[in-house]
Amino acid sequence: MKILYSQIKELIPDLEASPKEIGETLTLIGFLMDGFTEISYKGSKDYLIGLEIRQNRADCLSIIGLAREIAAYYDLQISTPEIKTITENGKQLDIKINAVDYVKRVLAIKIDGIINKESPDWLKEYLSFYDLNSINLLVDLSNYVMLLTGYPSHLIDCEKITGQVMWSLNHDFNDIITLFGTSIKLRKDTELIIRDEKNILALAGMVGGKKAAINMETKSIIAEVAIYNRSVIRKNSRDLNIVTEASHRLEKELDPTSSYYAMQLLLSLIIKYGDGHISSKLFDYYPNKNISPIIEFDTSMPSKFSGIEISENDSIKILKNLNFSIEKNGKLFFVSPPIYRTDISIPEDLVEEIIRIYGFNRIPSNEIPKLEIVQDITPKNIILAEKIRDILVALSFDEILSWPLTKNGENEFTNYTDWDIISTQNSVNDVFPNLRQSMIIGLLNQSNEYVKKNVDFINIFEIGKIFGKKNGKYTEHEALGIMSISTNTVLSEFKNKIESMIRLLGISSIKYVNASQKPKIANSNSCWDIYAGTNQIGIIYKLIPQEIKSNIYFAEINIEKVTKLLLQIKNNPVVEITQKLITLDANIELKKEESINEYLENIEKKFNKNHIWSIIIADRYILDKKIKYTIRVTYKELSDQEAKKIHLNFFELI
Amino acid sequence: MLENNIKNLIENLKNNLLTIGNLDEMDGLWKKYFSNKGSIKLILKEIKELSLENKKIIAPLIQQHYKNALALFKNKEDLLKTDNLCKNLESQSEDLNYFTPKIGHLHPISRTIREMNNLFVSMGFSIMDGPEIEKDEYCFQRLNVPLDHPARDMQDTIYIKEPDYLLRTQTSSIEARTLANYKPPFKIVSPGRVYRNETVNKSNHFIFHHYQGLVVVEKTNLKDLFGIFNVLFQKMYGKDVVVRYRNKYYPEVEPGVGPDMQCFNCHGKGCSLCKGVGWIEMGGAGIIHPNVMEKAGIDTKKWMGFAFGLGLDRWVMAKYKITDIRTLLGGNLGYKYYENENII
Numbered sequence: 002m003k004i005l006y007s008q009i010k011e012l013i014p015d016l017e018a019s020p021k022e023i024g025e026t027l028t029l030i031g032f033l034m035d036g037f038t039e040i041s042y043k044g045s046k047d048y049l050i051g052l053e054i055r056q057n058r059a060d061c062l063s064i065i066g067l068a069r070e071i072a073a074y075y076d077l078q079i080s081t082p083e084i085k086t087i088t089e090n091g092k093q094l095d096i097k098i099n100a101v102d103y104v105k106r107v108l109a110i111k112i113d114g115i116i117n118k119e120s121p122d123w124l125k126e127y128l129s130f131y132d133l134n135s136i137n138l139l140v141d142l143s144n145y146v147m148l149l150t151g152y153p154s155h156l157i158d159c160e161k162i163t164g165q166v167m168w169s170l171n172h173d174f175n176d177i178i179t180l181f182g183t184s185i186k187l188r189k190d191t192e193l194i195i196r197d198e199k200n201i202l203a204l205a206g207m208v209g210g211k212k213a214a215i216n217m218e219t220k221s222i223i224a225e226v227a228i229y230n231r232s233v234i235r236k237n238s239r240d241l242n243i244v245t246e247a248s249h250r251l252e253k254e255l256d257p258t259s260s261y262y263a264m265q266l267l268l269s270l271i272i273k274y275g276d277g278h279i280s281s282k283l284f285d286y287y288p289n290k291n292i293s294p295i296i297e298f299d300t301s302m303p304s305k306f307s308g309i310e311i312s313e314n315d316s317i318k319i320l321k322n323l324n325f326s327i328e329k330n331g332k333l334f335f336v337s338p339p340i341y342r343t344d345i346s347i348p349e350d351l352v353e354e355i356i357r358i359y360g361f362n363r364i365p366s367n368e369i370p371k372l373e374i375v376q377d378i379t380p381k382n383i384i385l386a387e388k389i390r391d392i393l394v395a396l397s398f399d400e401i402l403s404w405p406l407t408k409n410g411e412n413e414f415t416n417y418t419d420w421d422i423i424s425t426q427n428s429v430n431d432v433f434p435n436l437r438q439s440m441i442i443g444l445l446n447q448s449n450e451y452v453k454k455n456v457d458f459i460n461i462f463e464i465g466k467i468f469g470k471k472n473g474k475y476t477e478h479e480a481l482g483i484m485s486i487s488t489n490t491v492l493s494e495f496k497n498k499i500e501s502m503i504r505l506l507g508i509s510s511i512k513y514v515n516a517s518q519k520p521k522i523a524n525s526n527s528c529w530d531i532y533a534g535t536n537q538i539g540i541i542y543k544l545i546p547q548e549i550k551s552n553i554y555f556a557e558i559n560i561e562k563v564t565k566l567l568l569q570i571k572n573n574p575v576v577e578i579t580q581k582l583i584t585l586d587a588n589i590e591l592k593k594e595e596s597i598n599e600y601l602e603n604i605e606k607k608f609n610k611n612h613i614w615s616i617i618i619a620d621r622y623i624l625d626k627k628i629k630y631t632i633r634v635t636y637k638e639l640s641d642q643e644a645k646k647i648h649l650n651f652f653e654l655i
Numbered sequence: 656m657l658e659n660n661i662k663n664l665i666e667n668l669k670n671n672l673l674t675i676g677n678l679d680e681m682d683g684l685w686k687k688y689f690s691n692k693g694s695i696k697l698i699l700k701e702i703k704e705l706s707l708e709n710k711k712i713i714a715p716l717i718q719q720h721y722k723n724a725l726a727l728f729k730n731k732e733d734l735l736k737t738d739n740l741c742k743n744l745e746s747q748s749e750d751l752n753y754f755t756p757k758i759g760h761l762h763p764i765s766r767t768i769r770e771m772n773n774l775f776v777s778m779g780f781s782i783m784d785g786p787e788i789e790k791d792e793y794c795f796q797r798l799n800v801p802l803d804h805p806a807r808d809m810q811d812t813i814y815i816k817e818p819d820y821l822l823r824t825q826t827s828s829i830e831a832r833t834l835a836n837y838k839p840p841f842k843i844v845s846p847g848r849v850y851r852n853e854t855v856n857k858s859n860h861f862i863f864h865h866y867q868g869l870v871v872v873e874k875t876n877l878k879d880l881f882g883i884f885n886v887l888f889q890k891m892y893g894k895d896v897v898v899r900y901r902n903k904y905y906p907e908v909e910p911g912v913g914p915d916m917q918c919f920n921c922h923g924k925g926c927s928l929c930k931g932v933g934w935i936e937m938g939g940a941g942i943i944h945p946n947v948m949e950k951a952g953i954d955t956k957k958w959m960g961f962a963f964g965l966g967l968d969r970w971v972m973a974k975y976k977i978t979d980i981r982t983l984l985g986g987n988l989g990y991k992y993y994e995n996e997n998i999i
Contacts, residue, residue, distance in 0.1 A: 035930065366885040402765075402983065465848070
């Protein structure tokens with residue numbers, strides 16, 4: 002919404018503040034200045050101040066509304082444009098309101114004998130500041146009144162209508178040609194329309210139709226100002242993808258009572274500039290009159306909410322300046338907002354009114370609050386994710402963040418879960434419709450970008466959500482994706498880094514099992530599920546050759562599963578060494594298809610854990626059909642002879 | 656006679672020592688002169704054969720010569736040992752290579768979140784998270800935004816299944832979940848990713864980040880909120896940071912307020928980054944609306960609270976002087992090999 006400085010000065014004659022100061026003041030009291038332009042109007046220097054209007058202040062989508070705010074802040078009086086009292090003549094108009102659930106108020110009146118013409122220069126120039134093209138005097142005056150009061154009006158050429166004018170839901174019309182000449186397809190049954198007995202005349206609250214549009218020959222009109230249930234305007238506007246100055250205002254909570262002033266102003270201006278005379282009674286459909294609430298108000302609330310002393314006098318003065326009516330009964334105040342303030346209904350609303358005018362900037366910010374001590378409810382996965390970040394950074398990985406929304410086909414290539422894909426319904430970025438099922442997508446895209454830009458040492462990771470649908474339910478969990486790209490690293494080095502990280506988190510029983518579900522992007526011969534004990538916590542694999550001519554390794558860890566496991570594990574990495582450690586090797590041979598993990602698991606079961614310091618695979622030699630392993634066991638708290646005896650026995654070397 | 660003999664032997668020893676170059680040869684020399692059958696040692700043995708009178712005169716002289724000879728030998732041996740050690744150390748020495756190792760980096764968003772989290776944890780806050788696929792109930796309805804409320808236009812929603820399931824448009828959904836699931840008092844912050852149906856350009860993205868705060872205690876007010884903001888702004892941007900507070904509308908708070916920071920690029924003069932106004936909008940806040948508290952079953956007579964939501968990407972961009980929001984979630988974000996602005 003824009004305001005013209007000279008017009009504000011006309012409305013508030015005693016205003017002395019500069020244009021810039023007004024913009025800054027409005028910003029602080031709730032209307033952000035988003036534009037400030039020096040212009041020329043009526044041959045003089047002037048200023049156009051652009052403002053962002055709060056969603057709940059329909060009354061301020063108008064010059065008068067904003068002038069009221071300025072007047073209240075500077076404690077000045079506003080003088081609204083003079084209007085003539087409506088003098089009704091003639092018959093009642095033939096109008097019927099069918100859509101009673103959607104229409105709050107309709108004011109309509111007929112004017113005959115109009116001489117329509119081009120608008121005066123001042124009006125054309127004025128409308129141009131609001132990006133409104135001048136059409137003709139009648140249409141321009143209607144727009145001018147909308148800007149000034151915030152109420153859209155609609156003019157219908159009487160010579161172009163047939164019979165009764167009705168406000169109805171659309172049951173009969175497939176389309177409408179708007180007064181701009183655009184054809185709009187209608188859905189039927191959902192649109193609120195204005196029609197006569199033959200034709201559709203307008204999409205109510207949004208745009209007029211060409212059928213009864215005003216032109217230079219128009220002599221007789223019905224002028225109407227109507228207020229609707231805002232939800233229907235919002236829905237129609239969205240469904241039909243039409244946003245107009247009218248719909249923008251009418252989809253907000255605009256007060257129906259004040260529309261009478263807008264109608265009076267419109268009539269005064271039409272009679273003044275276009276001649277004409279009123280030739281009907283005023284049609285006024287207003288079954289449920291808007292009533293201002295009466296709010297019981299404790300004047301200590303502004304101080305309680307702000308934390309500073311705001312006196313009762315200051316509070317009352319501010320409310321009065323904002324045109325609130327106040328009655329005192331004993332110690333209690335009963336406050337009623339002006340009828341156009343549809344945003345005010347509870348005491349907290351009054352508190353905001355008082356503090357915003359009093360000034361948020363008057364509340365000191367240099368005192369550190371003494372808030373009470375409360376219990377820590379931080380979930381453990383948050384702490385774990387932070388630890389992972391630190392470990393991976395120490396292991397030379399860079400963190401990246403990528404888009405959780407992916408292109409079609411990317412999930413199909415990278416998924417290894419039994420989830421279905423979740424898609425968005427209405428993203429404007431429709432090239433990325435699906436939520437990712439694996440972290441690899443973002444990491445691979447980032448790697449491609451780095452390779453294009455000659456960035457080397459690509460060791461990257463990301464912590465984020467992955468998503469899927471299972472048994473009809475949406476599911477998501479936090480995952481860690483890690484990628485390493487190198488011409489000289491091998492998978493086992495990458496695996497060692499991942500394993501170091503998992504062990505640093507506190508899990509030591511890590512195993513790798515041929516993956517149960519392998520993503521298409523993985524080299525199926527180099528793809529393992531990562532287990533902690535009996536729980537699968539992730540996957541590790543080498544990628545099939547990509548555009549990047551290097552080895553690409555990827556691992557993904559389910560952070561939520563790891564968190565749950567860590568909550569069950571008691572770790573104590575400390576031991577007292579009282580005797581020397583004894584290290585003994587054992588050479589074994591397994592068939593290629595036999596698992597060394599299973600073998601070690603079986604061996605471990607036999608050992609008394611109190612005497613084992615470590616068991617590692619010290620060497621591996623691949624034969625034709627077998628693999629030879631050297632298992633190195635280090636014993637503790639045993640003599641040489643005892644260790645040897647156990648060792649030979651366990652490995653069946655005797 | 657004996658003295659002359661030992662003198663001659665010592666002369667010979669001296670000549671031998673001059674030509675010797677390693678410790679192995681010294682062993683041979685030891686055997687030749689000082690072992691039991693060595694020539695110098697044999698002369699010592701001959702002392703026993705002398706008369707008592709001669710012994711008294713000759714023995715001390717011979718002993719002195721012997722000591723001198725031994726000293727000559729030891730000096731040479733020490734020289735060779737030192738020399739040998741030096742040669743050994745040289746052969747075993749290792750050089751420092753001058754390759755600077757690669758280090759990893761946290762993403763600037765993570766760094767900023769961590770910095771903020773640390774500050775809030777030090778003030779007794781917990782950190783919370785929540786789902787990114789959210790129900791309309793938690794993203795809107797419990798936050799005083801019923802269906803078809805015009806405030807929904809402020810946050811163009813990406814739906815998974817309209818109207819019930821959506822990608823959260825704000826981390827206020829975590830606020831709604833905390834209010835519903837925990838009993839006050841509590842103080843939480845919740846950083847997180849949010850989604851809105853916006854066209855991606857230099858200053859807008861359809862995926863970005865919020866940093867939410869929520870306090871529900873028996874007594875608090877806007878002064879407390881501003882005090883916290885003040886600490887936060889100074890921590891993130893230094894003591895000279897200039898902040899203003901202005902009235903803003905958010906359905907979940909009443910009164911509503913928002914902090915703006917003076918533009919770091921133009922210092923308030925107006926530039927393209929701040930769209931000419933000199934200020935950068937940093938978020939929104941306010942006292943929790945009684946409707947929000949009541950929907951969560953919290954007694955507004957006993958409890959009071961404030962909430963804030965910060966546009967985290969803007970905080971990060973201001974801190975790291977990033978001018979294009981797309982950099983934060985795209986391929987353009989790189990990490991310098993050397994982190995310092997000035998190499999020391």
